[in-house]
Amino acid sequence: MKISKYLGRWILVALVGSPVTLAAQSTASSGITGDSTRTSQMDPHAMPPVFKMSPGVMQELDTVETALAMVPADPLLKGDPFGFITRPSDKGVSWLEENSRLRLGATYTVINQYATETPPDVRHDQVSGRLDFNGNLAVYDGESTSGSIGLLVRSGTNIGMSQQFNLSDEMGSGVFLNSLQGGGEQRPITLNILYWRQDFLHKRLSIYVGKVHPNQYIGLSLYNDDETTQFLNGVDNGNLTVPYAGAFAGGAAVEYQFTPHLYLHSVAVDTVGQPQDGIATLVDKKYFEATELGWFSGKPGSGFQSLRLAFWRDDTKDLGSGFGVGFGFDHEYRNGWAPFGRIGFATDTGGLIKRADALGITNIRPFGRQGDMFGVAMNYTEPNHSGRHHESLFETFYRLRLTNSIEVGPDLEVSIHPTYAAKAYTSLLPSARMRIIF
Template sequence: MKWPLALGMGETKVQAVALAAALSVLAATNGFAQAVVPDDDGFRSADDIPNIIESANTPKESRLDPPVSQSFMERWGAFKKSLDDAAGIKFSIAYTQVLQAASSDSRWQTGSGAQAEFDFTWELFGRGGTGPKGLIGGKFETRFNLLNATAPQSVAPAAGSIWSGAIGYGEQDPSLSQLWYEQHLVRDRVLLRFGKIAPFTVFDYYKYKSPRVAFLGQPQNFNPTIPFPPSALGFGAAARLTNGGYVVGGVFDANGSPIRPGFDTLFEDGELFSIAEVGWAPDFVFGLEPGKDFRPGNDDYHLTVWHSDAREKIGRPEGWGFTASAQKGFGNVVPYARYGYSNGGATTLKQFASIGAGFENVFGYDADVIGIGVSWGDPWNAALDNQYAVEAFYRMQLTPQFALTPDVQVIVDPATDPASDLLGVFSLRGRIAL
């Protein structure tokens, strides 16, 4: 049975608000006395399931440290650690809410929405270094409007932008949006993953690619020249070639959806999305210690190529493209540059580019980050102008479990509103992770 999430469904709103209230109480607590020590697992980005769990379970320096329910959080941390020790099960619970408003000379639009998620992994094989690691990963989630009829994902487009100012914050019925098995081989130099996967979290990595904890706008996150299916049945593989070198590739159902199993579209329609990537991360020495993090650190350079079959039911043509990305860390400053090209009309944009930097350890708080990025998009529709944008965010870790992030985007020449020269998009994101 589906759970209706449209504005006005009283039961859903009551449950959502109750969940937010409960998590808000927990967010005001102290850190874990027995913190779960991360083992640096994970396939790629900050939004990959093992890395979401790792982040939630890692103690963080914060501004506020109230003693409310400290004993509860100590017991919570001890419970999670005991579950991991006994059965190899790790999990995290998170609630993220976004408030957004967009304003131009001719338009005004507001929106509010949230995401609730439960992420888990279960290490079936190789626990304690006894052999090659094999684990199951999954995500239960729901996304909904809250206090407003417009979801944040739709605010900027409704006000004239060709891309979203809060990618991922739309509406989605409660669902098991990911469920996959991952096998590590050859002393963790090779990773294989198959099942229902979110390709966005695996490919075209860079450090601030996360609408949960970093940039909100689509250009700095969900590369608008790659037609990623949001969640799809498929297969991915990664290999560490040399110290610093890696390759990643995968094939997925181009019509995948987070709310459907996907066997019908994969085997009946047979329309595929294929992607491959080769990269170099010179600040990470691969393969010396089994079990170490596959993600690159502050230095990463890669080239990604993709192909998407024509999708007949929605009238989207066949397309292909590539993306080049580079980031280089200089202490607490990590500048980056990205470019994407799409051929064939499978995406809204023909070309895309962005540059920017992340500033970490802000004011001495190790979990605080400031990000600033500039982006440009060239639409396939020749009747639309090129669009430019500047985005800045400041993620403040107020308590060990709660981060507050104001975000500002200024869009120059909004492509679908030729009457306006500027569109301002103002957001506030709160995230609780336990």
């Protein structure tokens, strides 16, 4: 009891500066957030609608969300320094879901990252935060058809330094050492996702039109695809040989569930637009198209398995046209261990990475705790002609669900020969990450 009180006081002191930071940012979200009493384990990218699930064949992501909704947060400490905010918020969210079929969620993720080695005159550390807000409105839910609107808004800022600074870019990495920021400068507010989802055939067929995120449909892993709670690096947040999998741009996607286990996903997006842009660049007629054939079995938390094979092509404004293929797998055992892997090959044009390999393992119940997660992975990438080095990256993390609304944990990356560095070198990047769930 004394230890719990001490830890509760310590985390409260550590978070004294958070309200000031939060007040300076706009709301946004990175996964299915919402109720802080739920687990954040293995969140897909976009919040699902409040629909009555059909008793027959269900879409893969709908199956996943239904299973995850049953997993409790399992916090280490029963007290919660943000309980005075999250408890009313949870009640309000539940009321909206029941009465308006509107689902809302928000998270704020803070990371302090340090690099032991950097190029000359480049600072070694970066502190940043990302606020994520997402929502979904079920417009109607009919006998065999339904319609909904999905939304994701993000706000990223550096804390105590220029908003243009990006440690990963300055180090010359080609794999995004901090996917919370990605590449380039911080963006104070972006509309990442805004789409209409139209369901047919009792939700076996879904069509998305608007501003979409290809990785929601292509190459999505439940164990290494969420930078707020899992691995930070870009290779473990999508196959980097699929150049626009991480984009947020105007386009459309289709999901069709052939059988309870076999599905087909296709997506097409604009390659010119950015998260901070609208959809006006669709008229440039530069597109990325991809199709994935996948198989899954079981449910997250009780032996989920997945196999994915994707093919893609693109036309770009600056990198020419290209094509490629990617494969990924996840295999969760009932003891909580889940090995995973990705591999991808691409042409020298159309993208920046020609080959990417990732192999690792996670534990979704370390020490029997449902709210925690452990992971370790090793990655290798081969760039196109513009890169200087083949980059390798090792990463391991532990995520502790401290309270209902707070996750904390260490992360360690080892960057070996950053892709675009003038001189090959190796750097260790220890990080401390915290996520607040509203």
